[in-house]
Amino acid sequence: MKAWVIEKPVNILETEEPLKLVELEDPQPAKDEIIIKVHACGVCHTEIDEIEGRALPSFFPIVPGHQIVGEVVEVGEEVQKFKIGDRAGAGWIYLSCEKCEYCKRGLENLCPKFKGTGKDAHGGYAEYFKIKESFAFHLPKMFSYEEVAPLFCAGAIGYRSVKLANPRDEQHIGLVGFGASGHLVLKLIKALFPFSKVFVFARNPKQRELALSLGAFWAGDIGEEPPKKLHCAIDTTPVWKPPLSVLKYLVPGGRLVINAIRKEELDKDYFLNLDYSQDLWLEKEIKSVANVTRRDIKEFLQLAETFNIRPEIEIYPFEKANQALKDIRGKKTKGAKVLKII
Numbered sequence: 001m002k003a004w005v006i007e008k009p010v011n012i013l014e015t016e017e018p019l020k021l022v023e024l025e026d027p028q029p030a031k032d033e034i035i036i037k038v039h040a041c042g043v044c045h046t047e048i049d050e051i052e053g054r055a056l057p058s059f060f061p062i063v064p065g066h067q068i069v070g071e072v073v074e075v076g077e078e079v080q081k082f083k084i085g086d087r088a089g090a091g092w093i094y095l096s097c098e099k100c101e102y103c104k105r106g107l108e109n110l111c112p113k114f115k116g117t118g119k120d121a122h123g124g125y126a127e128y129f130k131i132k133e134s135f136a137f138h139l140p141k142m143f144s145y146e147e148v149a150p151l152f153c154a155g156a157i158g159y160r161s162v163k164l165a166n167p168r169d170e171q172h173i174g175l176v177g178f179g180a181s182g183h184l185v186l187k188l189i190k191a192l193f194p195f196s197k198v199f200v201f202a203r204n205p206k207q208r209e210l211a212l213s214l215g216a217f218w219a220g221d222i223g224e225e226p227p228k229k230l231h232c233a234i235d236t237t238p239v240w241k242p243p244l245s246v247l248k249y250l251v252p253g254g255r256l257v258i259n260a261i262r263k264e265e266l267d268k269d270y271f272l273n274l275d276y277s278q279d280l281w282l283e284k285e286i287k288s289v290a291n292v293t294r295r296d297i298k299e300f301l302q303l304a305e306t307f308n309i310r311p312e313i314e315i316y317p318f319e320k321a322n323q324a325l326k327d328i329r330g331k332k333t334k335g336a337k338v339l340k341i342i
Helices: 045-051 145-152 154-165 180-192 205-213 241-245 268-272 276-280 294-307 318-329
Strands: 002-005 020-023 033-043 068-075 087-090 093-095 128-132 172-176 197-201 218-220 230-235 250-258 285-288 313-317 336-340
Touching: 002 318, 033 087, 033 145, 033 318, 045 318, 068 128, 068 145, 087 145, 145 154, 145 180, 145 294, 145 313, 145 336, 154 180, 154 230, 154 250, 154 294, 172 180, 180 197, 180 205, 180 294, 180 336, 197 205, 205 218, 230 241, 313 318, 318 336
Parallel strands: 172 197, 172 230, 197 218, 230 250, 250 285, 313 336
Antiparallel strands: 002 020, 033 068, 033 128, 033 336, 068 087
């Protein structure tokens, strides 16, 4: 099969081809695995973290990609959940032990043996992909392959962020950054909390325009003061300064949820110059999001179907995978980017 691989860590903007197109052996299913012929795969900033070495893959060369959708073309002898011809998909969670204290508590995202798709196992920037049937999902019938792909990470991890932020209706909710995940979170908030006001912080004017068109109450640049204090805020940016800059705008007891597997920089001077009395006092909280559970994906797919939550997408042909990544790295992002495999 044809597949894009990460051969070694490189700087995307300084490398003509951060991913290499190669021929790999078609995957063969174990008794409890399915083979998906990949139709589309969402493009995520996590792939950039892997390529640039902030979230090192377990091995090289590795096929990245963890928002994978397609058609089941082969099943292992013990598979019961899927049959050949089913539409199926997979997200960031490739495997967990299902036995540890975290897995038993429904926190398989914290499992010490957690494996990430496209990081600890070959992912979806390829013609075929294999995974255990218990970690794969049936696709909602109402969405095309290209529409449903971003729901598996940008949507599902955004949904987990909302759960951790724990807002109530009529509250003020901040979104820091407005890319693939942020715009789906806005649509989700509008569906679940229709009387809440959403305040979006984004550097890109096009992203601010998109936010307002999707129903945001206010959209401003990073660091700009919103017209109201925030009860919670969700950060999806790859750097430190944007989320830290909104702490001063949280109400007492407000919570900042940081949704990023890695941050690209740590501006120590800025970090150490936080004003404790203004930025953190009065029981303000900072909480991180780690990975995603199968329950998150299942519940978000159901919500997306119920409320018709569709991503704004930009489709790239399979051979333009490097261009899609460069566009994200260069902050040319509006909505979600998707590779169309076939």
